[in-house]
Amino acid sequence: MTNPPGQFSPTFRDELAELMRWRRDVRRFLTAPVPADLVTRCLSAFASALSVGLSEPWRLLRVESPEARQACHANFRGSNAKALAGQSGEKAQLYSQLKLSGMAEAPLHLAVFCDDGTSKGSGLGAGTMPETRAYSVVGAITLFWLALRAEGLGLGWVSILDPDRLARDLAVPDSWRFIGYLCIGWPEEENCVPELERSGWETRAATLHVDTR
Amino acid sequence: MTNPPGQFSPTFRDELAELMRWRRDVRRFLTAPVPADLVTRCLSAFASALSVGLSEPWRLLRVESPEARQACHANFRGSNAKALAGQSGEKAQLYSQLKLSGMAEAPLHLAVFCDDGTSKGSGLGAGTMPETRAYSVVGAITLFWLALRAEGLGLGWVSILDPDRLARDLAVPDSWRFIGYLCIGWPEEENCVPELERSGWETRAATLHVDTR
Numbered sequence: 001m002t003n004p005p006g007q008f009s010p011t012f013r014d015e016l017a018e019l020m021r022w023r024r025d026v027r028r029f030l031t032a033p034v035p036a037d038l039v040t041r042c043l044s045a046f047a048s049a050l051s052v053g054l055s056e057p058w059r060l061l062r063v064e065s066p067e068a069r070q071a072c073h074a075n076f077r078g079s080n081a082k083a084l085a086g087q088s089g090e091k092a093q094l095y096s097q098l099k100l101s102g103m104a105e106a107p108l109h110l111a112v113f114c115d116d117g118t119s120k121g122s123g124l125g126a127g128t129m130p131e132t133r134a135y136s137v138v139g140a141i142t143l144f145w146l147a148l149r150a151e152g153l154g155l156g157w158v159s160i161l162d163p164d165r166l167a168r169d170l171a172v173p174d175s176w177r178f179i180g181y182l183c184i185g186w187p188e189e190e191n192c193v194p195e196l197e198r199s200g201w202e203t204r205a206a207t208l209h210v211d212t213r
Numbered sequence: 214m215t216n217p218p219g220q221f222s223p224t225f226r227d228e229l230a231e232l233m234r235w236r237r238d239v240r241r242f243l244t245a246p247v248p249a250d251l252v253t254r255c256l257s258a259f260a261s262a263l264s265v266g267l268s269e270p271w272r273l274l275r276v277e278s279p280e281a282r283q284a285c286h287a288n289f290r291g292s293n294a295k296a297l298a299g300q301s302g303e304k305a306q307l308y309s310q311l312k313l314s315g316m317a318e319a320p321l322h323l324a325v326f327c328d329d330g331t332s333k334g335s336g337l338g339a340g341t342m343p344e345t346r347a348y349s350v351v352g353a354i355t356l357f358w359l360a361l362r363a364e365g366l367g368l369g370w371v372s373i374l375d376p377d378r379l380a381r382d383l384a385v386p387d388s389w390r391f392i393g394y395l396c397i398g399w400p401e402e403e404n405c406v407p408e409l410e411r412s413g414w415e416t417r418a419a420t421l422h423v424d425t426r
Contacts, residue, residue: 020261048233054415068426083340127296132372138348142355159345202267213281
Protein backbone atom coordinates (compact mmCIF):
# COMPACT_ATOMS: atom_id res chain seq x y z
CA MET A 1 0.00 0.00 0.00
CA THR A 2 1.91 3.06 -1.20
CA ASN A 3 -0.89 5.57 -0.70
CA PRO A 4 -1.78 7.20 2.62
CA PRO A 5 -4.62 5.34 4.39
CA GLY A 6 -7.98 5.96 2.74
CA GLN A 7 -6.44 7.49 -0.36
CA PHE A 8 -6.42 5.84 -3.73
CA SER A 9 -4.51 6.36 -6.97
CA PRO A 10 -5.85 7.05 -10.46
CA THR A 11 -4.49 3.63 -11.48
CA PHE A 12 -6.51 1.96 -8.74
CA ARG A 13 -9.63 3.88 -9.78
CA ASP A 14 -9.22 2.67 -13.37
CA GLU A 15 -8.86 -0.91 -12.16
CA LEU A 16 -11.91 -0.50 -9.92
CA ALA A 17 -13.98 0.67 -12.89
CA GLU A 18 -12.67 -2.35 -14.82
CA LEU A 19 -13.67 -4.65 -11.95
CA MET A 20 -17.18 -3.18 -11.91
CA ARG A 21 -17.51 -3.81 -15.65
CA TRP A 22 -16.47 -7.43 -15.09
CA ARG A 23 -18.88 -7.95 -12.19
CA ARG A 24 -21.46 -9.80 -14.22
CA ASP A 25 -24.18 -12.22 -13.32
CA VAL A 26 -22.72 -15.62 -14.24
CA ARG A 27 -24.95 -18.60 -15.07
CA ARG A 28 -22.42 -20.82 -16.80
CA PHE A 29 -19.99 -22.37 -14.36
CA LEU A 30 -17.27 -24.99 -14.40
CA THR A 31 -17.96 -27.69 -11.83
CA ALA A 32 -14.40 -27.46 -10.41
CA PRO A 33 -14.49 -26.78 -6.66
CA VAL A 34 -13.60 -23.41 -5.16
CA PRO A 35 -10.88 -23.45 -2.46
CA ALA A 36 -12.44 -22.82 0.95
CA ASP A 37 -9.85 -20.21 1.99
CA LEU A 38 -10.61 -18.19 -1.13
CA VAL A 39 -14.30 -18.09 -0.25
CA THR A 40 -13.53 -17.19 3.37
CA ARG A 41 -11.34 -14.30 2.21
CA CYS A 42 -14.12 -12.99 -0.06
CA LEU A 43 -16.73 -13.38 2.69
CA SER A 44 -14.70 -10.99 4.84
CA ALA A 45 -16.18 -8.24 2.65
CA PHE A 46 -19.34 -8.59 4.75
CA ALA A 47 -17.48 -7.09 7.72
CA SER A 48 -17.00 -3.83 5.77
CA ALA A 49 -20.54 -3.62 4.50
CA LEU A 50 -23.03 -0.88 5.11
CA SER A 51 -25.68 -1.89 7.62
CA VAL A 52 -28.46 0.24 9.00
CA GLY A 53 -27.82 1.03 12.67
CA LEU A 54 -24.89 -1.43 12.50
CA SER A 55 -27.55 -4.16 12.63
CA GLU A 56 -25.54 -6.55 10.41
CA PRO A 57 -28.78 -8.42 9.59
CA TRP A 58 -27.27 -10.80 6.99
CA ARG A 59 -27.72 -14.54 7.57
CA LEU A 60 -25.95 -16.99 5.28
CA LEU A 61 -26.64 -20.64 4.63
CA ARG A 62 -24.38 -22.85 2.57
CA VAL A 63 -26.72 -25.16 0.65
CA GLU A 64 -24.77 -28.38 0.41
CA SER A 65 -26.76 -31.56 0.95
CA PRO A 66 -28.28 -33.19 -2.16
CA GLU A 67 -31.73 -32.91 -0.54
CA ALA A 68 -31.44 -29.15 0.11
CA ARG A 69 -30.01 -28.50 -3.36
CA GLN A 70 -32.75 -30.54 -5.02
CA ALA A 71 -35.44 -28.66 -3.13
CA CYS A 72 -34.03 -25.28 -4.21
CA HIS A 73 -33.51 -26.40 -7.79
CA ALA A 74 -37.07 -27.75 -8.00
CA ASN A 75 -38.27 -24.42 -6.59
CA PHE A 76 -36.42 -22.61 -9.38
CA ARG A 77 -37.77 -24.89 -12.10
CA GLY A 78 -41.35 -24.42 -10.90
CA SER A 79 -41.03 -20.65 -10.58
CA ASN A 80 -39.30 -20.41 -13.95
CA ALA A 81 -42.02 -22.42 -15.69
CA LYS A 82 -44.59 -20.00 -14.26
CA ALA A 83 -42.51 -17.00 -15.36
CA LEU A 84 -42.28 -18.44 -18.88
CA ALA A 85 -46.06 -18.88 -18.93
CA GLY A 86 -46.34 -15.14 -18.18
CA GLN A 87 -44.41 -14.18 -21.33
CA SER A 88 -45.92 -14.30 -24.79
CA GLY A 89 -44.98 -14.32 -28.48
CA GLU A 90 -41.33 -13.70 -29.36
CA LYS A 91 -40.44 -12.86 -25.76
CA ALA A 92 -41.73 -16.27 -24.62
CA GLN A 93 -39.64 -18.03 -27.24
CA LEU A 94 -36.54 -16.05 -26.29
CA TYR A 95 -37.22 -16.57 -22.56
CA SER A 96 -37.37 -20.34 -23.02
CA GLN A 97 -33.87 -20.28 -24.51
CA LEU A 98 -32.26 -18.25 -21.72
CA LYS A 99 -30.09 -19.94 -19.12
CA LEU A 100 -31.21 -18.21 -15.95
CA SER A 101 -29.47 -20.22 -13.27
CA GLY A 102 -26.24 -22.10 -12.77
CA MET A 103 -27.71 -24.21 -9.98
CA ALA A 104 -26.94 -27.48 -11.72
CA GLU A 105 -23.22 -26.76 -12.15
CA ALA A 106 -22.02 -24.19 -9.59
CA PRO A 107 -19.96 -25.88 -6.86
CA LEU A 108 -20.94 -23.44 -4.11
CA HIS A 109 -24.49 -22.36 -3.26
CA LEU A 110 -25.30 -19.71 -0.67
CA ALA A 111 -28.83 -18.79 0.36
CA VAL A 112 -28.81 -15.31 1.85
CA PHE A 113 -31.42 -13.99 4.26
CA CYS A 114 -32.13 -10.85 6.26
CA ASP A 115 -33.06 -11.20 9.92
CA ASP A 116 -35.89 -8.68 10.20
CA GLY A 117 -36.25 -9.55 13.86
CA THR A 118 -32.70 -8.76 14.94
CA SER A 119 -32.33 -6.50 17.98
CA LYS A 120 -28.79 -5.59 16.93
CA GLY A 121 -28.62 -1.87 16.17
CA SER A 122 -31.69 -1.24 18.35
CA GLY A 123 -33.74 -0.35 15.30
CA LEU A 124 -31.70 2.79 14.53
CA GLY A 125 -32.38 4.06 11.01
CA ALA A 126 -35.00 1.40 10.28
CA GLY A 127 -38.04 2.96 11.96
CA THR A 128 -39.72 4.55 8.96
CA MET A 129 -38.12 2.17 6.45
CA PRO A 130 -37.71 -1.36 7.85
CA GLU A 131 -36.72 -2.48 4.34
CA THR A 132 -33.32 -0.81 4.88
CA ARG A 133 -32.32 -3.98 6.73
CA ALA A 134 -32.82 -5.98 3.53
CA TYR A 135 -30.99 -3.23 1.64
CA SER A 136 -28.02 -3.66 3.99
CA VAL A 137 -27.84 -7.33 3.03
CA VAL A 138 -27.92 -6.41 -0.67
CA GLY A 139 -25.07 -3.92 -0.19
CA ALA A 140 -23.02 -6.62 1.55
CA ILE A 141 -23.70 -9.11 -1.27
CA THR A 142 -22.52 -6.46 -3.76
CA LEU A 143 -19.17 -6.07 -1.94
CA PHE A 144 -18.80 -9.86 -1.71
CA TRP A 145 -19.51 -10.10 -5.45
CA LEU A 146 -16.73 -7.64 -6.28
CA ALA A 147 -14.30 -9.49 -3.99
CA LEU A 148 -15.14 -12.78 -5.76
CA ARG A 149 -14.72 -11.25 -9.20
CA ALA A 150 -11.33 -9.80 -8.18
CA GLU A 151 -10.29 -13.43 -7.55
CA GLY A 152 -11.63 -14.51 -10.95
CA LEU A 153 -14.73 -16.13 -9.45
CA GLY A 154 -18.23 -15.67 -10.80
CA LEU A 155 -21.52 -15.20 -8.97
CA GLY A 156 -25.03 -15.71 -10.28
CA TRP A 157 -27.93 -14.29 -8.28
CA VAL A 158 -31.05 -16.42 -8.66
CA SER A 159 -34.30 -14.63 -7.82
CA ILE A 160 -36.74 -16.79 -9.81
CA LEU A 161 -37.74 -18.65 -6.66
CA ASP A 162 -40.74 -18.84 -4.35
CA PRO A 163 -39.25 -17.22 -1.21
CA ASP A 164 -41.75 -18.77 1.24
CA ARG A 165 -41.17 -22.26 -0.09
CA LEU A 166 -37.40 -21.76 0.01
CA ALA A 167 -37.49 -20.58 3.62
CA ARG A 168 -39.62 -23.63 4.50
CA ASP A 169 -37.39 -26.07 2.61
CA LEU A 170 -34.27 -24.72 4.31
CA ALA A 171 -36.01 -24.57 7.71
CA VAL A 172 -34.94 -21.04 8.61
CA PRO A 173 -36.32 -19.00 11.55
CA ASP A 174 -39.59 -17.12 10.92
CA SER A 175 -37.93 -13.71 11.13
CA TRP A 176 -35.57 -14.46 8.24
CA ARG A 177 -36.56 -12.88 4.93
CA PHE A 178 -35.11 -14.48 1.81
CA ILE A 179 -32.93 -12.07 -0.19
CA GLY A 180 -31.16 -14.12 -2.85
CA TYR A 181 -29.74 -17.48 -3.85
CA LEU A 182 -26.11 -17.14 -4.91
CA CYS A 183 -24.40 -19.62 -7.21
CA ILE A 184 -20.61 -19.30 -7.03
CA GLY A 185 -17.81 -20.88 -9.03
CA TRP A 186 -15.34 -20.44 -11.86
CA PRO A 187 -17.01 -18.96 -14.94
CA GLU A 188 -17.12 -21.19 -18.01
CA GLU A 189 -16.24 -18.21 -20.17
CA GLU A 190 -14.96 -14.70 -19.60
CA ASN A 191 -17.27 -11.99 -20.81
CA CYS A 192 -18.09 -8.53 -19.53
CA VAL A 193 -21.27 -8.02 -21.56
CA PRO A 194 -24.43 -9.06 -19.67
CA GLU A 195 -25.88 -12.31 -20.97
CA LEU A 196 -29.33 -10.71 -21.33
CA GLU A 197 -27.77 -8.10 -23.61
CA ARG A 198 -25.94 -10.71 -25.70
CA SER A 199 -29.11 -12.76 -26.06
CA GLY A 200 -31.11 -9.75 -27.25
CA TRP A 201 -33.48 -9.70 -24.25
CA GLU A 202 -32.73 -6.12 -23.23
CA THR A 203 -30.14 -3.39 -23.75
CA ARG A 204 -28.48 -1.08 -21.26
CA ALA A 205 -29.34 2.61 -21.32
CA ALA A 206 -26.70 4.72 -23.05
CA THR A 207 -26.90 7.50 -20.47
CA LEU A 208 -27.94 8.00 -16.87
CA HIS A 209 -30.55 10.71 -16.58
CA VAL A 210 -30.49 12.83 -13.42
CA ASP A 211 -33.39 15.24 -12.93
CA THR A 212 -33.31 18.20 -10.54
CA ARG A 213 -35.78 19.47 -7.93
CA MET B 214 -3.90 -1.80 -17.03
CA THR B 215 -1.11 -4.37 -16.97
CA ASN B 216 -3.33 -7.42 -16.32
CA PRO B 217 -5.26 -9.32 -18.98
CA PRO B 218 -8.90 -8.12 -19.21
CA GLY B 219 -10.99 -9.30 -16.28
CA GLN B 220 -7.96 -10.38 -14.25
CA PHE B 221 -6.76 -8.60 -11.15
CA SER B 222 -3.55 -8.61 -9.16
CA PRO B 223 -3.02 -9.38 -5.45
CA THR B 224 -2.03 -5.72 -4.99
CA PHE B 225 -5.32 -4.60 -6.46
CA ARG B 226 -7.23 -7.01 -4.24
CA ASP B 227 -5.50 -5.57 -1.15
CA GLU B 228 -6.39 -2.05 -2.23
CA LEU B 229 -9.98 -3.12 -2.90
CA ALA B 230 -10.26 -4.53 0.63
CA GLU B 231 -8.81 -1.24 1.91
CA LEU B 232 -11.39 0.72 -0.11
CA MET B 233 -14.20 -1.39 1.34
CA ARG B 234 -12.95 -0.66 4.86
CA TRP B 235 -12.97 3.05 4.05
CA ARG B 236 -16.46 2.99 2.57
CA ARG B 237 -18.15 4.40 5.61
CA ASP B 238 -21.38 6.26 6.14
CA VAL B 239 -20.33 9.90 6.45
CA ARG B 240 -22.46 12.45 8.33
CA ARG B 241 -19.88 15.20 8.84
CA PHE B 242 -19.14 17.04 5.64
CA LEU B 243 -17.22 20.12 4.58
CA THR B 244 -19.46 22.53 2.71
CA ALA B 245 -16.94 22.89 -0.17
CA PRO B 246 -18.59 22.04 -3.50
CA VAL B 247 -17.83 18.84 -5.40
CA PRO B 248 -16.65 19.29 -9.01
CA ALA B 249 -19.43 18.22 -11.39
CA ASP B 250 -17.15 16.11 -13.59
CA LEU B 251 -16.05 14.08 -10.56
CA VAL B 252 -19.65 13.27 -9.71
CA THR B 253 -20.42 12.38 -13.31
CA ARG B 254 -17.46 10.00 -13.39
CA CYS B 255 -18.63 8.29 -10.19
CA LEU B 256 -22.22 8.07 -11.46
CA SER B 257 -20.95 6.00 -14.40
CA ALA B 258 -20.76 3.12 -11.89
CA PHE B 259 -24.54 2.79 -12.35
CA ALA B 260 -23.95 1.53 -15.90
CA SER B 261 -22.06 -1.49 -14.52
CA ALA B 262 -24.56 -2.31 -11.80
CA LEU B 263 -26.50 -5.49 -11.37
CA SER B 264 -30.13 -5.09 -12.38
CA VAL B 265 -32.77 -7.76 -12.46
CA GLY B 266 -33.70 -8.59 -16.06
CA LEU B 267 -31.52 -5.61 -17.10
CA SER B 268 -34.42 -3.44 -15.92
CA GLU B 269 -32.13 -0.60 -14.73
CA PRO B 270 -34.92 0.66 -12.46
CA TRP B 271 -32.90 3.38 -10.72
CA ARG B 272 -34.23 6.95 -10.88
CA LEU B 273 -32.12 9.79 -9.51
CA LEU B 274 -33.11 13.27 -8.44
CA ARG B 275 -30.63 15.95 -7.51
CA VAL B 276 -32.25 17.86 -4.65
CA GLU B 277 -31.03 21.39 -5.17
CA SER B 278 -33.61 24.13 -4.61
CA PRO B 279 -33.85 25.58 -1.09
CA GLU B 280 -37.54 24.58 -0.99
CA ALA B 281 -36.89 20.95 -1.88
CA ARG B 282 -33.97 20.72 0.55
CA GLN B 283 -35.99 22.27 3.36
CA ALA B 284 -38.85 19.84 2.79
CA CYS B 285 -36.50 16.84 2.96
CA HIS B 286 -34.65 18.18 5.98
CA ALA B 287 -37.94 18.85 7.83
CA ASN B 288 -38.99 15.32 6.95
CA PHE B 289 -35.78 13.98 8.54
CA ARG B 290 -36.19 16.11 11.68
CA GLY B 291 -39.77 14.93 12.19
CA SER B 292 -38.92 11.26 11.58
CA ASN B 293 -35.85 11.51 13.80
CA ALA B 294 -37.85 13.04 16.67
CA LYS B 295 -40.29 10.12 16.42
CA ALA B 296 -37.41 7.62 16.35
CA LEU B 297 -35.90 9.23 19.47
CA ALA B 298 -39.28 8.94 21.21
CA GLY B 299 -39.15 5.19 20.49
CA GLN B 300 -35.88 4.77 22.42
CA SER B 301 -35.68 4.77 26.20
CA GLY B 302 -33.19 5.10 29.05
CA GLU B 303 -29.51 5.26 28.20
CA LYS B 304 -30.17 4.43 24.55
CA ALA B 305 -32.43 7.48 24.26
CA GLN B 306 -29.76 9.73 25.72
CA LEU B 307 -27.13 8.30 23.41
CA TYR B 308 -29.48 8.52 20.41
CA SER B 309 -30.11 12.20 21.06
CA GLN B 310 -26.37 12.88 20.82
CA LEU B 311 -25.83 11.06 17.52
CA LYS B 312 -25.41 12.99 14.31
CA LEU B 313 -27.48 10.96 11.89
CA SER B 314 -27.53 13.13 8.80
CA GLY B 315 -25.26 15.55 6.99
CA MET B 316 -28.20 17.21 5.24
CA ALA B 317 -27.34 20.66 6.60
CA GLU B 318 -23.76 20.64 5.29
CA ALA B 319 -23.38 18.24 2.36
CA PRO B 320 -23.11 20.15 -0.93
CA LEU B 321 -24.74 17.45 -3.05
CA HIS B 322 -28.03 15.71 -2.28
CA LEU B 323 -29.41 12.84 -4.34
CA ALA B 324 -32.78 11.23 -3.73
CA VAL B 325 -32.78 7.76 -5.23
CA PHE B 326 -35.90 5.86 -6.27
CA CYS B 327 -36.82 2.57 -7.88
CA ASP B 328 -39.33 2.58 -10.73
CA ASP B 329 -41.46 -0.43 -9.82
CA GLY B 330 -43.57 0.21 -12.90
CA THR B 331 -40.81 0.03 -15.48
CA SER B 332 -41.42 -2.25 -18.46
CA LYS B 333 -37.68 -2.45 -19.13
CA GLY B 334 -36.51 -6.03 -18.69
CA SER B 335 -40.06 -7.32 -19.32
CA GLY B 336 -40.32 -8.45 -15.71
CA LEU B 337 -37.61 -11.10 -16.08
CA GLY B 338 -36.39 -12.33 -12.69
CA ALA B 339 -38.86 -10.18 -10.75
CA GLY B 340 -41.97 -12.36 -10.95
CA THR B 341 -41.79 -14.09 -7.58
CA MET B 342 -39.72 -11.34 -5.95
CA PRO B 343 -40.65 -7.86 -7.24
CA GLU B 344 -38.42 -6.42 -4.49
CA THR B 345 -35.39 -7.45 -6.57
CA ARG B 346 -35.93 -4.24 -8.52
CA ALA B 347 -35.31 -2.23 -5.35
CA TYR B 348 -32.34 -4.51 -4.59
CA SER B 349 -30.88 -3.63 -7.99
CA VAL B 350 -30.98 0.04 -7.06
CA VAL B 351 -29.22 -0.71 -3.76
CA GLY B 352 -26.48 -2.64 -5.57
CA ALA B 353 -25.97 0.31 -7.92
CA ILE B 354 -25.76 2.74 -5.00
CA THR B 355 -23.12 0.49 -3.41
CA LEU B 356 -20.93 0.64 -6.55
CA PHE B 357 -21.42 4.41 -6.75
CA TRP B 358 -20.42 4.69 -3.08
CA LEU B 359 -17.14 2.83 -3.70
CA ALA B 360 -16.39 5.01 -6.73
CA LEU B 361 -16.95 8.15 -4.63
CA ARG B 362 -14.75 6.87 -1.82
CA ALA B 363 -11.97 6.04 -4.30
CA GLU B 364 -12.03 9.77 -5.17
CA GLY B 365 -11.89 10.73 -1.49
CA LEU B 366 -15.57 11.67 -1.39
CA GLY B 367 -17.95 10.64 1.37
CA LEU B 368 -21.55 9.49 1.18
CA GLY B 369 -24.13 9.38 3.94
CA TRP B 370 -27.30 7.36 3.38
CA VAL B 371 -30.26 8.89 5.21
CA SER B 372 -33.14 6.48 5.85
CA ILE B 373 -34.80 8.24 8.80
CA LEU B 374 -37.42 9.75 6.51
CA ASP B 375 -41.11 9.27 5.80
CA PRO B 376 -40.90 7.82 2.26
CA ASP B 377 -44.47 8.76 1.25
CA ARG B 378 -44.02 12.35 2.33
CA LEU B 379 -40.67 12.56 0.55
CA ALA B 380 -42.15 11.23 -2.70
CA ARG B 381 -44.97 13.77 -2.42
CA ASP B 382 -42.64 16.67 -1.61
CA LEU B 383 -40.41 15.86 -4.56
CA ALA B 384 -43.41 15.24 -6.84
CA VAL B 385 -42.23 11.94 -8.29
CA PRO B 386 -44.36 9.55 -10.38
CA ASP B 387 -46.60 7.13 -8.45
CA SER B 388 -44.61 4.08 -9.51
CA TRP B 389 -41.37 5.39 -7.95
CA ARG B 390 -40.49 3.78 -4.62
CA PHE B 391 -38.12 5.76 -2.41
CA ILE B 392 -34.87 3.90 -1.70
CA GLY B 393 -32.51 6.34 -0.02
CA TYR B 394 -31.44 9.96 0.37
CA LEU B 395 -27.74 10.35 -0.30
CA CYS B 396 -25.66 13.21 1.09
CA ILE B 397 -22.38 13.59 -0.77
CA GLY B 398 -19.34 15.75 -0.16
CA TRP B 399 -15.81 15.91 1.24
CA PRO B 400 -15.62 14.28 4.68
CA GLU B 401 -14.76 16.58 7.57
CA GLU B 402 -12.48 13.93 8.99
CA GLU B 403 -10.96 10.69 7.74
CA ASN B 404 -11.93 7.65 9.75
CA CYS B 405 -12.59 4.05 8.80
CA VAL B 406 -14.39 3.05 12.01
CA PRO B 407 -18.18 3.38 11.78
CA GLU B 408 -19.47 6.38 13.73
CA LEU B 409 -22.05 4.18 15.52
CA GLU B 410 -19.17 2.01 16.75
CA ARG B 411 -17.12 4.99 17.91
CA SER B 412 -20.11 6.44 19.74
CA GLY B 413 -20.78 3.16 21.58
CA TRP B 414 -24.17 2.55 19.93
CA GLU B 415 -23.31 -0.87 18.53
CA THR B 416 -20.29 -3.05 17.73
CA ARG B 417 -19.53 -5.12 14.66
CA ALA B 418 -19.57 -8.90 14.92
CA ALA B 419 -16.09 -10.41 15.18
CA THR B 420 -16.89 -13.30 12.85
CA LEU B 421 -19.33 -14.15 10.09
CA HIS B 422 -21.25 -17.31 10.87
CA VAL B 423 -22.21 -19.51 7.93
CA ASP B 424 -24.50 -22.43 8.68
CA THR B 425 -24.95 -25.43 6.37
CA ARG B 426 -28.03 -27.26 5.08
